[in-house]
Amino acid sequence: MTARDTYRAILEGEPYKVRAMMAFGTNLPVSQADTALAHRALSQLEFHVHCDLFETPAARYADILLPVNTPWEREGLRIGFEIDDRAAGWVQLRQRMVAPRGESRADNDVIFELATRLGMGDGFFGGRLDAGWNHMLEPLGLTVDQLRARPEGIACAIDASEQKYARATPTGVRGFDTPTRRVELYSETLLRHGQPPVATFVEPADTPRDAKATRQGRFPYVLSSAKNGFYCHSQHRSLPSLRKRAPDPVAELSPALAAAKGIADGDWMRIRTRVGEARFVARVTPQLADDVIVAEFGWWQGCPELDRDGLPIEGALGSNFNALISADSCDPVSGSVPHRSFLCDIERDPATETRQRKWSGYRPFRVGELRPEADGVLGIHFEPVDDGKLPDYRPGQHVEMQLHLDDGTQVTRAYSLTGAAEVPGRRSYSVAVRHQRGRSADGTPHEGRVSSHLHCALKVGDTLTLRAPSGSFVLPRHSPQPLVFFAGGIGITPFISLLESLPDGTQGPAIWLYYANQNSTTHAFRERIAQHRARLPQLRVVDHYNAPRPQERLGIDYQSNRYIDASVVDDALIAQRARFYMCGPPAMMDAVTDGLMARGVPRFDIFSEVFRSPTAPPTDGDQHFTVNFARSGHAPATWTPRQGTLLTFGESLGLQMASGCRVGQCESCAVRLLAGKVRHLHGSEPEDPSVCLACQAVPLEDVVLEA
Numbered sequence: 001m002t003a004r005d006t007y008r009a010i011l012e013g014e015p016y017k018v019r020a021m022m023a024f025g026t027n028l029p030v031s032q033a034d035t036a037l038a039h040r041a042l043s044q045l046e047f048h049v050h051c052d053l054f055e056t057p058a059a060r061y062a063d064i065l066l067p068v069n070t071p072w073e074r075e076g077l078r079i080g081f082e083i084d085d086r087a088a089g090w091v092q093l094r095q096r097m098v099a100p101r102g103e104s105r106a107d108n109d110v111i112f113e114l115a116t117r118l119g120m121g122d123g124f125f126g127g128r129l130d131a132g133w134n135h136m137l138e139p140l141g142l143t144v145d146q147l148r149a150r151p152e153g154i155a156c157a158i159d160a161s162e163q164k165y166a167r168a169t170p171t172g173v174r175g176f177d178t179p180t181r182r183v184e185l186y187s188e189t190l191l192r193h194g195q196p197p198v199a200t201f202v203e204p205a206d207t208p209r210d211a212k213a214t215r216q217g218r219f220p221y222v223l224s225s226a227k228n229g230f231y232c233h234s235q236h237r238s239l240p241s242l243r244k245r246a247p248d249p250v251a252e253l254s255p256a257l258a259a260a261k262g263i264a265d266g267d268w269m270r271i272r273t274r275v276g277e278a279r280f281v282a283r284v285t286p287q288l289a290d291d292v293i294v295a296e297f298g299w300w301q302g303c304p305e306l307d308r309d310g311l312p313i314e315g316a317l318g319s320n321f322n323a324l325i326s327a328d329s330c331d332p333v334s335g336s337v338p339h340r341s342f343l344c345d346i347e348r349d350p351a352t353e354t355r356q357r358k359w360s361g362y363r364p365f366r367v368g369e370l371r372p373e374a375d376g377v378l379g380i381h382f383e384p385v386d387d388g389k390l391p392d393y394r395p396g397q398h399v400e401m402q403l404h405l406d407d408g409t410q411v412t413r414a415y416s417l418t419g420a421a422e423v424p425g426r427r428s429y430s431v432a433v434r435h436q437r438g439r440s441a442d443g444t445p446h447e448g449r450v451s452s453h454l455h456c457a458l459k460v461g462d463t464l465t466l467r468a469p470s471g472s473f474v475l476p477r478h479s480p481q482p483l484v485f486f487a488g489g490i491g492i493t494p495f496i497s498l499l500e501s502l503p504d505g506t507q508g509p510a511i512w513l514y515y516a517n518q519n520s521t522t523h524a525f526r527e528r529i530a531q532h533r534a535r536l537p538q539l540r541v542v543d544h545y546n547a548p549r550p551q552e553r554l555g556i557d558y559q560s561n562r563y564i565d566a567s568v569v570d571d572a573l574i575a576q577r578a579r580f581y582m583c584g585p586p587a588m589m590d591a592v593t594d595g596l597m598a599r600g601v602p603r604f605d606i607f608s609e610v611f612r613s614p615t616a617p618p619t620d621g622d623q624h625f626t627v628n629f630a631r632s633g634h635a636p637a638t639w640t641p642r643q644g645t646l647l648t649f650g651e652s653l654g655l656q657m658a659s660g661c662r663v664g665q666c667e668s669c670a671v672r673l674l675a676g677k678v679r680h681l682h683g684s685e686p687e688d689p690s691v692c693l694a695c696q697a698v699p700l701e702d703v704v705l706e707a
């Protein structure tokens with residue numbers, strides 16, 4: 001039975017009227033074609049109970065939403081696994097790993113208990129799940145108790161031999177499980193149901209070859225769909241670890257079609273069909289035909305931790321593929337809908353301002369303003385030399401700066417942006433740089449070459465180059481949970497960008513900002529933060545000074561003279577599942593992270609920005625290694641140190657390789673290493689040795705990459 005059959009039963013009473021529904025985990029308006037039809041049907045139900053882990057778009061139609069628990073909170077019977085023949089015969093009663101959270105119940109428990117209360121217990125093994133499982137296990141000669149005693153599982157003999165159809169029987173060869181025992185190219189069964197007995201090609205109902213179907217050319221392109229490999233159907237987009245790798249819904253189109261429509265890679269584009277519209281980020285894909293668009297399905301969920309709001313499931317601001325597809329013509333045999341053959345038109349989303357597109361590579365900027373923000377902290381404002389407009393960014397992101405020092409050395413550094421994330425007609429960016437100075441153990445003074453240059457030699461009007469803003473350390477402008485920020489010294493910069501981005505009033509997230517400085521002289525953005533406190537009632541700031549000046553009063557000018565650690569966080573915030581973000585010296589971030597985890601905060605609720613600048617690959621040395629980008633079809637090429645990282649090497653060969661931060665943080669550039677060894681320039685090797693981060697990896701021998 002398809003979703004369309006369910007809708008028909010609810011709306012038209014065919015083959016009988018469905019008036020109430022109890023659903024377990026299904027997300028019909030997003031996972032099945034025809035969101036408008038799903039809306040009509042689900043709105044029509046007289047009683048609707050939905051059982052799920054999350055409040056999904058389908059759950060919002062329900063009268064009652066029941067929380068079910070995860071597989072780790074309950075036992076589960078598994079008969080057969082999908083690895084090999086031995087696994088296929090393995091039977092296991094999976095143990096419960098943790099107690100159920102809150103009032104959540106296993107969906108089996110909900111069904112069995114409900115059936116019993118409705119007087120249908122006899123049909124549900126007397127309401128005893130074990131009895132039901134024993135019934136299933138009986139043919140195998142097993143019981144639930146035996147499986148409980150052997151939590152690793154029990155092997156059962158199964159017939160895994162091939163070519164069973166060729167076995168001899170008393171009446172001849174066994175054959176296949178078809179009425180004729182043969183492979184049926186001609187099917188009497190189909191014929192009896194009024195269908196062609198031999199498979200034939202039938203042009204889709206919506207064909208680009210039919211002027212009526214294209215609405216006289218208004219919908220000239222074929223819309224197909226694909227799954228995003230990071231997610232399962234409409235799930236998992238709320239998980240930051242996955243979302244940072246695939247942050248936005250994508251639609252692919254050919255270079256010629258993109259050029260004809262004025263769409264560039266990375267632009268938001270709008271897809272319209274005769275039943276709906278939705279927006280996606282364009283990915284230009286040379287392999288596609290010029291009249292085909294392939295869009296991802298399953299997008300609705302927000303990921304506040306990465307500043308991504310939930311998406312509407314209908315309308316121009318949504319990205320729900322199934323809102324684009326009608327279920328009015330289905331395949332009569334399979335019941336499938338035209339998910340890969342619907343007609344559409346596309347345009348660049350009017351919200352995409354072409355003059356504000358992200359640029360690739362480095363773009364020349366001049367210094368527009370230099371402003372001291374504190375002792376040893378310099379604010380730098382940049383304007384593009386071409387006087388063009390600039391793309392916005394998300395709070396917490398950074399720019400990569402390339403400049404030449406006085407001795408001619410070219411250096412690259414990354415700095416968090418400090419201004420508001422969105423500025424209409426933006427024409428400038430700003431960062432803040434601390435002058436890195438100190439003394440080594442023997443008392444010798446030292447200072448950072450780049451920060452010294454910026455503080456002592458940079459003048460208004462000087463030029464340097466910037467990459468477009470990027471980075472996966474992103475701070476939420478909306479959050480259902482409280483946000484706790486830890487900033488050490490110049491680590492305040494990403495948080496300043498967030499505060500600049502929040503509108504006046506109380507709608508924003510509840511924020512606790514713990515900010516460590518030596519004293520008021522090194523306290524960057526002190527006045528500005530005070531102004532934000534005055535306009536953002538939900539912002540609390542706790543200043544920590546470890547070397548206060550004599551005139552600075554504890555409790556008035558600053559709130560603590562201790563170093564920041566996890567003990568500053570109230571238990572109530574941890575109980576509310578606050579999200580924790582930090583940027584500062586590694587020692588502070590390690591102490592806070594360890595302390596929070598010791599108090600039960602999950603590691604995935606803690607986010608940190610490492611001050612990390614791109615590491616220049618060594619350009620000397622005479623190593624020569626062969627690099628084979630196996631999936632590209634490109635001939636193996638010779639790498640020398642001058643070629644840089646595997647990412648820059650691949651790009652120099654004309655390969656399209658995924659990348660994001662380019663400093664080893666976001667993992668967007670992760671590729672499988674099929675052979676050979678690499679070294680990562682940023683000094684940390686991925687946990688999985690079969691994967692390398694192309695933006696950081698250089699070969700140590702001949703390598704083969706799955707790229």
Ligand code: FES
Pocket residue numbers: 658659660661662663664665666667668669670693694695696
């Ligand atoms: S591009 Fe982000 S880790 Fe390589």
